Amino acid sequence: MTEESPGTLRETTPPTDTSTDAESAQVPPPADESGTRAGEGPSRVRPSGLAEAADALATAAGERRTVLFEGAGTALNWGAPVAGTGLVLETSGLDRLISHAPEDWTVGVEAGMPLTRLQELLAPAGQWLPVDPPTGSRGATLGGLLACGDAGPRRLKYGGLADLVIGATLVLADGTVARTGGDVIKNVAGYDLVKLIAGSLGAFGLVARLNLRVHPLPAATTTLAVAVDDADRALSAARAVMRSPLEPVAIEWDGQQLLIRFQGTEESAAARGRLAPEVPGLEDARVLDAEAERAAWERLSGLVRGEDGETVLRAGTHPARLPALTRRLREVTEGTGVEAAVVSGVAQGLHTVVLRGGEASEHAACLTAWREAVHEAGGSVTLRRRRHGVDAAAASWGPAPPAVSVLRSLKRQFDPDDRCAPGRFAPWF
Amino acid sequence: MIDTALRREFEAALGADSVLTDPLQLRTYECDGLTGFREVPALVVLPRSTEEVAAAVSLCAKAGLPFVARGAGTGLSGGAVPVAQGVVISLARMRQVLDFDPDDRRMVLQPGVTNAEISRVAAPHGLYYAPDPSSQVVCTIGGNVAENSGGAHCVKYGFTVHHVTALRVVLPDGSVAELGGDAPESAGPDLRGLFIGSEGTLGIATEITVRLLRTPESVRTLVADFPTVEAAGEAVSGIMASGIVPAAVEMLDALAIEACEAAVNAGYSLDATAALVVELDGMEHECDEQFEKVVALCHEKGTTNVRIADTAEERALIWKGRKAAFAAVGRISPDYFVQDGVVPRTRLSEALSRIAAMSGAEGLRVANVFHAGDGNLHPLVLFDEQAGEAERAEKLAAEIAEMCVELGGSLSGEHGIGLDKACSMPEMFGETDLAVMRQLRAAFDPEGIANPGKVLPTPRLCGEAPGRYRPHPLEAAGVIERL
Ligand SMILES: Cc1cc2nc3c(=O)[nH]c(=O)nc-3n(C[C@H](O)[C@H](O)[C@H](O)COP(=O)(O)OP(=O)(O)OC[C@H]3O[C@@H](n4cnc5c(N)ncnc54)[C@H](O)[C@@H]3O)c2cc1C
Ligand SMILES: Cc1cc2nc3c(=O)[nH]c(=O)nc-3n(C[C@H](O)[C@H](O)[C@H](O)COP(=O)(O)OP(=O)(O)OC[C@H]3O[C@@H](n4cnc5c(N)ncnc54)[C@H](O)[C@@H]3O)c2cc1C
Numbered sequence: 001m002t003e004e005s006p007g008t009l010r011e012t013t014p015p016t017d018t019s020t021d022a023e024s025a026q027v028p029p030p031a032d033e034s035g036t037r038a039g040e041g042p043s044r045v046r047p048s049g050l051a052e053a054a055d056a057l058a059t060a061a062g063e064r065r066t067v068l069f070e071g072a073g074t075a076l077n078w079g080a081p082v083a084g085t086g087l088v089l090e091t092s093g094l095d096r097l098i099s100h101a102p103e104d105w106t107v108g109v110e111a112g113m114p115l116t117r118l119q120e121l122l123a124p125a126g127q128w129l130p131v132d133p134p135t136g137s138r139g140a141t142l143g144g145l146l147a148c149g150d151a152g153p154r155r156l157k158y159g160g161l162a163d164l165v166i167g168a169t170l171v172l173a174d175g176t177v178a179r180t181g182g183d184v185i186k187n188v189a190g191y192d193l194v195k196l197i198a199g200s201l202g203a204f205g206l207v208a209r210l211n212l213r214v215h216p217l218p219a220a221t222t223t224l225a226v227a228v229d230d231a232d233r234a235l236s237a238a239r240a241v242m243r244s245p246l247e248p249v250a251i252e253w254d255g256q257q258l259l260i261r262f263q264g265t266e267e268s269a270a271a272r273g274r275l276a277p278e279v280p281g282l283e284d285a286r287v288l289d290a291e292a293e294r295a296a297w298e299r300l301s302g303l304v305r306g307e308d309g310e311t312v313l314r315a316g317t318h319p320a321r322l323p324a325l326t327r328r329l330r331e332v333t334e335g336t337g338v339e340a341a342v343v344s345g346v347a348q349g350l351h352t353v354v355l356r357g358g359e360a361s362e363h364a365a366c367l368t369a370w371r372e373a374v375h376e377a378g379g380s381v382t383l384r385r386r387r388h389g390v391d392a393a394a395a396s397w398g399p400a401p402p403a404v405s406v407l408r409s410l411k412r413q414f415d416p417d418d419r420c421a422p423g424r425f426a427p428w429f
Numbered sequence: 430m431i432d433t434a435l436r437r438e439f440e441a442a443l444g445a446d447s448v449l450t451d452p453l454q455l456r457t458y459e460c461d462g463l464t465g466f467r468e469v470p471a472l473v474v475l476p477r478s479t480e481e482v483a484a485a486v487s488l489c490a491k492a493g494l495p496f497v498a499r500g501a502g503t504g505l506s507g508g509a510v511p512v513a514q515g516v517v518i519s520l521a522r523m524r525q526v527l528d529f530d531p532d533d534r535r536m537v538l539q540p541g542v543t544n545a546e547i548s549r550v551a552a553p554h555g556l557y558y559a560p561d562p563s564s565q566v567v568c569t570i571g572g573n574v575a576e577n578s579g580g581a582h583c584v585k586y587g588f589t590v591h592h593v594t595a596l597r598v599v600l601p602d603g604s605v606a607e608l609g610g611d612a613p614e615s616a617g618p619d620l621r622g623l624f625i626g627s628e629g630t631l632g633i634a635t636e637i638t639v640r641l642l643r644t645p646e647s648v649r650t651l652v653a654d655f656p657t658v659e660a661a662g663e664a665v666s667g668i669m670a671s672g673i674v675p676a677a678v679e680m681l682d683a684l685a686i687e688a689c690e691a692a693v694n695a696g697y698s699l700d701a702t703a704a705l706v707v708e709l710d711g712m713e714h715e716c717d718e719q720f721e722k723v724v725a726l727c728h729e730k731g732t733t734n735v736r737i738a739d740t741a742e743e744r745a746l747i748w749k750g751r752k753a754a755f756a757a758v759g760r761i762s763p764d765y766f767v768q769d770g771v772v773p774r775t776r777l778s779e780a781l782s783r784i785a786a787m788s789g790a791e792g793l794r795v796a797n798v799f800h801a802g803d804g805n806l807h808p809l810v811l812f813d814e815q816a817g818e819a820e821r822a823e824k825l826a827a828e829i830a831e832m833c834v835e836l837g838g839s840l841s842g843e844h845g846i847g848l849d850k851a852c853s854m855p856e857m858f859g860e861t862d863l864a865v866m867r868q869l870r871a872a873f874d875p876e877g878i879a880n881p882g883k884v885l886p887t888p889r890l891c892g893e894a895p896g897r898y899r900p901h902p903l904e905a906a907g908v909i910e911r912l
Contacts (some may be wrong), residue, residue: 065447187839195622268715316612
């Protein structure tokens with residue numbers, strides 16, 4: 001079905017009366033430690049279409065203003081604090097569904113659309129975007145998810161959002177509008193600029209539109225929980241499931257229990273649940289009922305998100321490093337008032353560490369010491385949330401990656417005046 | 430220009446036995462799988478390590494010499510065609526598996542390792558490498574990274590970019606960088622993803638970390654014959670709409686069936702107008718359950734014959750037929766071009782009937798064998814060079830690729846743009862889009878010495894000003910807009 005055929009889902013938001021005037025509102029600084037000086041609050045603009053977004057950025061460029069892109073505003077603190085924001089560009093007005101071709105497995109959306117909204121739109125066609133829905137009502141947007149490079153537990157099977165993006169329209173710092181990729185699920189023509197936005201935390205330009213590959217909604221899911229309080233056992237159990245024919249879609253360990261998710265047809269999801277206890281290490285696993293399943297995953301995503309007063313780090317390493325890194329975490333927090341919790345995508349080597357309690361200076365010290373261990377193990381760490389005061393005592397990033405020269409020249413090419421989220425990757429660039 | 434002094438520097442850095450200057454030897458490197466483009470390089474070097482690649486690239490950078498990386502030379506878009514007076518850096522001697530961790534399901538490879546070799550090494554551990562280009566027994570993982578290669582199974586498993594987690598690359602200034610990391614997420618923008626599919630224009634991959642998958646418990650394969658291409662197309666849509674994600678859905682038309690049968694005797698029916706090869710894999714129960722559904726769907730859409738592979742041998746034979754298709758066409762035509770374009774799956778039959786009409790108008794036969802599950806067409810344009818048909822065939826192939834764009838698709842689904850389709854890029858992208866791509870390239874290669882002339886149109890090679898602007902069809906339809 002093409003975009004024009006009858007039956008193609010199409011939707012536009014009703015006209016809103018929200019002003020898109022660049023000077024419209026004085027707003028609080030976007031981030032608690034964003035570096036915006038008091039009394040100099042940024043102005044806001046809320047474009048309601050691609051042309052307006054391009055205009056807003058071109059105007060900001062003319063006025064030499066720095067810009068911060070804001071989706072739902074749930075992750076504006078990730079990375080280093082932004083050094084001064086002249087203009088906040090809100091993407092909430094860029095929230096239209098552009099096209100949906102269910103038979104082609106593709107959907108086109110504006111980047112300010114909340115993920116949960118997209119899932120609602122896709123569900124009637126028996127489809128979804130296989131990115132675990134942020135469960136809160138805060139409405140994380142597709143653009144924000146892409147810029148954060150974030151993904152939920154089911155990344156194990158489906159990859160992250162960037163893996164599902166087949167094309168995009170970007171607006172660069174000077175207002176240039178560029179298309180990349182295409183509208184079909186297979187395409188290798190030209191460079192894939194989406195990858196520049198993935199994980200960019202707003203520092204390389206705005207993604208205004210996304211073309212995505214969607215998947216059939218699985219008929220059923222089953223989650224098993226097994227009590228495991230030891231990282232070595234968690235790792236070996238995860239490996240055993242991965243070696244089995246059961247094809248798990250998610251495996252997460254929170255320090256207390258291992259959650260393993262399967263999906264498929266009603267019958268096969270249930271069969272997987274029945275067979276799993278035969279896997280070494282899962283003998284005591286129990287199948288969660290629907291309510292317990294929902295609650296278990298929601299609890300986990302709450303843990304990962306963190307709360308005010310907590311410091312949250314996300315690390316990627318070889319899966320095998322989990323036991324050593326959890327030991328190290330215990331060492332660095334020992335004798336401090338800080339309590340550390342780990343949520344690990346143990347089969348993928350993605351670990352979220354949450355520090356709570358204690359003083360800001362202790363958070364800073366634990367963060368720095370543990371990050372060092374991760375870097376020594378060949379991994380990298382992104383600071384997602386910090387307790388107030390941590391920035392004064394700890395760098396936001398660890399050692400610069402070996403490809404930092406490329407990052408610097410990309411930044412020079414795409415944002416030579418350093419206006420998009422300046423300082424986000426300081427001191428790297 | 431490469432003078433004696435410079436040649437000696439290459440020899441000093443790599444060893445004399447790693448530098449080829451003999452005109453006869455150099456000729457071996459004059460083209461890749463797209464034999465219509467030829468250029469003899471000034472020098473070929475055969476490094477053995479990242480350090481030697483870096484040394485060779487540094488010398489090129491210092492002298493301002495263009496260089497081209499070369500894997501197995503199976504590329505079908507002219508990506509590895511040398512640049513006049515330039516250097517070819519062949520990775521043929523870098524064939525080692527550097528590390529294999531079956532528990533973490535990772536393998537670290539030198540770029541010259543063949544795609545099939547990876548799965549061969551992984552197999553004893555119940556693992557395999559998913560992307561499977563038909564050329565997999567010869568093409569290299571470095572070439573796969575450069576082209577973001579796919580294969581018959583990408584509709585379920587994705588492309589190279591989904592299976593490579595980290596790269597060590599030599600940048601065009603001779604420095605070495607690591608892109609990506611051990612985990613699927615690493616801090617900052619995804620440079621690994623940017624590099625994959627860049628067709629040798631951003632640097633040379635010298636170490637590649639791939640992720641391996643568990644060999645599926647069960648695999649079921651069938652061939653279904655159809656009386657019309659449309660009926661086969663409807664069966665494809667039916668399968669894709671059923672909630673099943675097949676491992677592969679391939680289609681062959683009558684001419685392709687004829688060629689495959691002539692070459693391998695895979696047992697395809699010669700009287701079918703179209704045949705579908707459908708494969709499912711996964712857990713046994715589920716696979717069986719879904720396979721039954723697929724068979725029923727084929728009947729519903731009017732199949733005249735369903736053949737189910739009962740044994741591993743029979744399955745292998747079916748795939749041998751499909752994978753031999755390109756080479757097989759050589760049996761029914763002296764020469765042929767393989768085109769590679771993508772259309773939205775729902776426009777497959779429209780695309781096929783337009784190809785038939787174009788083929789008729791040009792008076793050249795076109796065989797179709799393709800990845801129907803994701804709309805990736807591989808029309809094979811048959812011609813006879815002796816009869817002076819080459820130019821017409823090339824024109825027809827280009828027209829077909831551009832038609833794919835017109836239908837809302839892409840110029841390439843897996844073989845890349847290379848030299849072949851650089852001049853068609855303005856059909857798909859506007860001037861600004863291409864300018865932004867040039868900016869990206871300049872960030873990696875400010876001097877423009879890494880495989881120049883590939884991917885992006887250059888006025889010299891295209892014989893006309895680049896950026897011939899035409900609205901994208903989706904733009905004309907008001908779906909997308911360009912500012
Ligand atoms: C399983 C799972 C569960 C989660 N649960 C929750 C939850 O319940 N609630 C929740 O709030 N979050 C949740 N998250 C976190 C969520 O991933 C991030 O909060 C989200 O990605 C941020 O989206 P946002 O629209 O709020 O972005 P913002 O916070 O507005 O922005 C984040 C960053 O992206 C940049 N950015 C935003 N939009 C664009 C754009 N269009 N172009 C370029 N850069 C842009 C910003 O400048 C900033 O650097 C969850 C994530 C996962 C994977
Ligand atoms: C019969 C046949 C069937 C094919 N089937 C498929 C298929 O099903 N799917 C598919 O995707 N392709 C297919 N191809 C195309 C081709 O095999 C792939 O593009 C393959 O990835 C090329 O690998 P190669 O080692 O031969 O690379 P080459 O042809 O040597 O080089 C290709 C490009 O990669 C660059 N390159 C090579 N090595 C490196 C490196 N280490 N670092 C940086 N750049 C590098 C070169 O400069 C060039 O631009 C087929 C080709 C043939 C002949």
